[in-house]
Amino acid sequence: MTFMKNIQLKDGINLSEFSLGCMNLPLSDSAETEKIIGRALEAGVTHFDTADLYQFGENERVVGNILRKFQADYDFTIGTKAGNEFDAAKQEKIGWNPSASHLKEAIKQSISRLGVEVIDLYQLHGGTIEDNKDETIGAFEDLKQEGLIRSYGISSIRPNVINYYMKHSSISTLMMQFNLIDNRPLEILDDINSDVTVLARGPVMKGLLSKNSKEILKDKFEDGVMDYSQSELNHTIDALSALNPDLTALSYGFLRHHNAVIVNGVSSIEQLESNIDSYNQMPELSQGDLDQIMAAVKMMKYEAHR
Ligand SMILES: NC(=O)c1ccc[n+]([C@@H]2O[C@H](COP(=O)([O-])OP(=O)(O)OC[C@H]3O[C@@H](n4cnc5c(N)ncnc54)[C@H](OP(=O)(O)O)[C@@H]3O)[C@@H](O)[C@H]2O)c1
Numbered sequence: 001m002t003f004m005k006n007i008q009l010k011d012g013i014n015l016s017e018f019s020l021g022c023m024n025l026p027l028s029d030s031a032e033t034e035k036i037i038g039r040a041l042e043a044g045v046t047h048f049d050t051a052d053l054y055q056f057g058e059n060e061r062v063v064g065n066i067l068r069k070f071q072a073d074y075d076f077t078i079g080t081k082a083g084n085e086f087d088a089a090k091q092e093k094i095g096w097n098p099s100a101s102h103l104k105e106a107i108k109q110s111i112s113r114l115g116v117e118v119i120d121l122y123q124l125h126g127g128t129i130e131d132n133k134d135e136t137i138g139a140f141e142d143l144k145q146e147g148l149i150r151s152y153g154i155s156s157i158r159p160n161v162i163n164y165y166m167k168h169s170s171i172s173t174l175m176m177q178f179n180l181i182d183n184r185p186l187e188i189l190d191d192i193n194s195d196v197t198v199l200a201r202g203p204v205m206k207g208l209l210s211k212n213s214k215e216i217l218k219d220k221f222e223d224g225v226m227d228y229s230q231s232e233l234n235h236t237i238d239a240l241s242a243l244n245p246d247l248t249a250l251s252y253g254f255l256r257h258h259n260a261v262i263v264n265g266v267s268s269i270e271q272l273e274s275n276i277d278s279y280n281q282m283p284e285l286s287q288g289d290l291d292q293i294m295a296a297v298k299m300m301k302y303e304a305h306r
Pocket of ligand 1 (some may be wrong): 019022023024126127155206207208210211212267272274
């Protein structure tokens with residue numbers, strides 16, 4: 001039995017601390033996808049993260065259809081994202097467009113594909129410092145006024161963009177890749193407004209922080225990642241495993257310590273079961289534990305967009 005913690009956004013919406021990232025769901029196997037979503041709900045997951053761009057609209061459509069089947073039995077929220085223009089017929093991304101007119105058109109499409117009346121959490125899917133950010137913020141505020149969204153946020157790993165939205169908008173969430181290896185968000189956590197909730201995407205670093213870490217290190221990290229070579233990663237994985245052999249639970253404990261929502265993606269029911277199991281084994285970390293973790297990993301920094 002999972003005890004699922006909830007984290008409340010400033011707009012009053014409750015997100016399950018462990019939320020399901022839907023980007024890598026096996027959409028072509030609808031039975032498996034439904035099994036994954038059903039199992040997540042049963043385990044207490046109440047938040048589902050998608051984006052209009054994922055599979056060029058198909059992700060929203062499939063996830064929305066499946067969630068509707070569970071509507072009578074469960075309360076849940078959906079977060080989606082916009083800002084990319086794409087051609088669904090050609091399966092092509094066309095470009096970046098955070099204008100008010102684009103967002104106001106894109107939300108109609110997302111609402112229709114998801115089969116909902118209101119989007120619980122609408123997020124800007126990236127963004128640059130050159131964007132007309134005040135226009136984007138105005139569009140989010142209008143959509144909120146019109147009752148089409150309950151809350152809005154950004155997904156960004158650009159310190160200058162994040163800083164602007166902290167100062168000039170009422171975002172309730174900030175999504176960033178955040179885990180033991182990609183710990184770059186640590187550098188900016190102190191500058192994040194206290195009423196903004198961090199959504200940690202990539203919490204298992206594509207499976208590197210899982211029970212299959214050695215295999216995944218070989219298959220997916222041949223060229224290393226960020227400042228790590230493959231052999232440095234191997235060394236770090238060994239050091240972290242000595243602290244806790246369940247690397248997923250350790251990564252979740254690290255994210256809980258930073259009050260983040262864990263947005264975990266899976267592509268199979270086995271991965272979901274394994275991650276739920278780790279969620280249930282999550283350690284409460286002391287300062288001493290954190291010091292040991294930080295001694296085992298490299299301290300990363302955002303290099304660009306400052
Ligand atoms: N810019 C953005 O806003 C942005 C960008 C990326 C993601 N996201 C969102 O964040 C969510 C999570 O991010 P993510 O999918 O990049 O990161 P993640 O949750 O760390 O990784 C998901 C992938 O890791 C592997 N995995 C998960 N659990 C595993 C386990 N127990 N054992 C072995 N491998 C496991 C799977 O890879 P395989 O499928 O290869 O087996 C899975 O597809 C996405 O689903 C999406 O909703 C947002």
